[in-house]
Amino acid sequence: MCAEQAVKKKPVRLTLPEQEVMSPGHLACQGCGATLAMRYVLKSLGSKTIVSIPACCWAVIDGPFPYSAAGIPVYHCAFETAASTASGISRALSALGKTGITTLAWAGDGGTFDIGLQALSGAAERGENLIYIVYDNEAYMNTGIQRSSSTPHGAWTTTTPVKHYKKGPKKNIMEIMVAHHIPYAATANIAFPEDLVRKVDKAKAMRGTRFIHLYAPCPTGWKHAPSLTVKIARLATESNVFPLYEVENGVYKINRIVKNPKPVKDYLLMQGRFRHLTEDEVNRIQNEVNGQWERIVKLEQAFGNAPES
Helix, strand or coil: CCHHHHCCCCCCCCCCCCCCCCCCCCCCCCCCHHHHHHHHHHHHHCCCEEEEECCCHHHHHCCCCCCCCCCCCEEECCCCCHHHHHHHHHHHHHHCCCCCCEEEEEEECHHHHHCCHHHHHHHHHHCCCEEEEEEECCCECCCCCECCCCCCCCCCECCECHHHCCCCCCCCHHHHHHCCCCCEEEEEECCCHHHHHHHHHHHHCCCCEEEEEEECCCHHHHCCCHHHHHHHHHHHHHCCCCCCEEEECCEEEECCCCCCCCCHHHHHHCCHHHCCCCHHHHHHHHHHHHHHHHHHHHHHHHHECCCCC
8 A cells, every 4th residue: 555545534624514404406596595595504403493484485496395395394374474483383392392393484585574574573572482584685586576675775676677776775674673682683694604504503592583684695686697696695795785793682793894895886796786876876885884884883882792803
C-alpha cells in the first residue's frame, strides 16, 4: 500500500443537519426559494412534525394527493386559517398526551401579512404552542403575482403594473408579532441556512407561539434567473434590505452586522420587477433601508445585548 493510500481522509465537517425529511419530488418552479426554506426547516424540526398549510405556493409544491414531498403529515386548510388550524392540532396533541411532536404553521406572505393575520394574532394572544413560519416572497405568487402588504415600495406586480407600481413600504410583520409579547420572533434568510437552522432549533426548544419571518425569493414573480435565487437572497441581507435579527422575550439581538453594506441599487438591478425605477426612486429606497437599519440598531441598543460577531 502506498503512502497516499494509507492516509485516511478527514471526515467532512457538516454545518447543517445531515437528515433529509423533504424529498426532491416536488412541483416547485426552478430556483424556488420556498423549497429551500422548507428543506432547511425540516432538517431542524425532523419528521416528528405536523404542518398546516393554507392556500399558497406550498399547497401546490407538496404535490397532488396522495403524493407529498414534505415527508411529514400535512393538513391543507383555508387561506386564512394556518394559525388557527395549527392551534387545533397542538391542542389535540396535548389532549391525547402526545409529546415530542412539533406543530408548524407554514404560510406565504399573503396568508400571513394579510388574509391570515387575524388568526395569527389570535394564536399569539392566546399563547398557542406552535411555530409559525412565513416564507416571504413579497406577493401572492401562487394566484398570479398580485400585490400583498409585504410587497416592497417600487415593485411591479400584476396588480401594481409599471405605471402604477407599489407605493409605500411593506408591512413590518416582525414588530407586529413582537408587540404580542411572544417568547420568540426572528428573521431568517435561505441564503444563510446555518443561521436559519439555529433559529429553528431555538424555537423548537421553546413553548408558546414562536414566529420566524423567512426571506425566500421567487424567480417567477421577481423576474430573475432561477440560478440567481441564493445570490439575490444573500444580497438582500448584505445591503440591509432584509436584516437578520431575533427578539427573545423582548430582548433584541442583531445576528449579522454588515460593516460595508452593498448599495441597495445592486440588489434592485438584479430583478426585473424593479427595472422601471428612476434614479430618484432608487435613492429613496436606499434612504428607507438606511432608516430601517438604524432603527433596528437603536432597538438593540435599548432592548438588547451585544450582537454576535
